[in-house]
Amino acid sequence: MATSSLTVHQRAARSLVVSKYVMAISGILMIGFLIAHMLGNLHIFGGREEFNHYAEGLREFGMPILPYGGLLWIMRPVLVIAVVAHIWSAVRLTRRDRAARGSGKRYQSTQHRRGVQRTYASFTMRWGGVTIALFVIYHLLQFTLLPKLALNPATDGVFPGSSNPDPYERTVTGFMVWWVVLIYTVAILALGMHLRHGVYSAIATLGLIKRPIGRTRALAGAAAFALLLCLGFLIPPFAVLFGVVSL
Ligand code: HEM
Numbered sequence: 508m509a510t511s512s513l514t515v516h517q518r519a520a521r522s523l524v525v526s527k528y529v530m531a532i533s534g535i536l537m538i539g540f541l542i543a544h545m546l547g548n549l550h551i552f553g554g555r556e557e558f559n560h561y562a563e564g565l566r567e568f569g570m571p572i573l574p575y576g577g578l579l580w581i582m583r584p585v586l587v588i589a590v591v592a593h594i595w596s597a598v599r600l601t602r603r604d605r606a607a608r609g610s611g612k613r614y615q616s617t618q619h620r621r622g623v624q625r626t627y628a629s630f631t632m633r634w635g636g637v638t639i640a641l642f643v644i645y646h647l648l649q650f651t652l653l654p655k656l657a658l659n660p661a662t663d664g665v666f667p668g669s670s671n672p673d674p675y676e677r678t679v680t681g682f683m684v685w686w687v688v689l690i691y692t693v694a695i696l697a698l699g700m701h702l703r704h705g706v707y708s709a710i711a712t713l714g715l716i717k718r719p720i721g722r723t724r725a726l727a728g729a730a731a732f733a734l735l736l737c738l739g740f741l742i743p744p745f746a747v748l749f750g751v752v753s754l
Pocket of ligand 1: 579583639651698740741
């Protein structure tokens with residue numbers, strides 16, 4: 508009896524650790540993509556030719572060893588697997604969290620003060636994650652899928668710029684509309700909050716707290732990283748909205 512209950516506990520602990528590692532590693536993969544994407548977007552300040560040259564360069568990368576668009580087709584399944592793994596581990600951890608809640612405590616974390624942080628973090632992570640997922644669907648339709656599939660002015664009403672065949676014009680036309688900038692701002696702020704907590708949690712999961720990184724430094728580093736990434740993503744849409752970048 509004692510042995511079997513120990514086994515159950517051991518199994519539960521191992522599955523918790525596996526879920527946390529899956530979440531951290533898939534998160535780190537997506538962060539790598541986000542850093543590259545944010546830096547790539549800044550090419551918009553170089554003007555139409557530079558931005559389009561960059562977009563084309565992504566497709567020609569590695570040729571002739573890779574086919575045209577090869578880099579993107581390697582990246583896409585990796586990102587899809589990372590997203591699915593991230594959501595899978597989030598669901599597992601949430602279920603386990605709910606099952607263990609009897610004591611009224613949501614996270615067994617040393618991070619919180621007075622328990623307020625826990626509710627805030629779980630709320631931000633869950634609803635922030637949903638907001639980001641909805642945003643990615645909108646964003647892909649606007650800048651990747653509709654331009655490829657349709658190039659039909661009818662889609663411009665809901666997805667401004669999507670019918671424009673030129674990547675630079677598509678992006679600039681999209682951000683000339685205030686509510687598109689608002690959608691992006693809300694999503695990127697949600698992403699920033701998600702990253703601030705997520706990066707700190709990943710540092711903790713990977714055992715980097717205490718040595719070599721202290722808790723305060725880990726929290727500050729995660730916040731600084733999230734802020735920089737948010738700013739990098741938000742600058743192009745606002746630059747277009749205020750006419751710094753134009754057609
Ligand atoms: C202001 C911020 C952003 C701008 C201006 C922007 C712009 C773009 C553009 C122009 C493309 C099409 C790239 C191409 O086909 O050459 C694209 C693709 C994409 N973006 Fe963004 N993006 C922004 C933020 C984000 C964020 C925050 C995420 C994720 C949370 C994201 C995820 C993606 C993904 C997954 C693709 C598809 C890549 C592919 O499979 O081709 N983007 N973005």
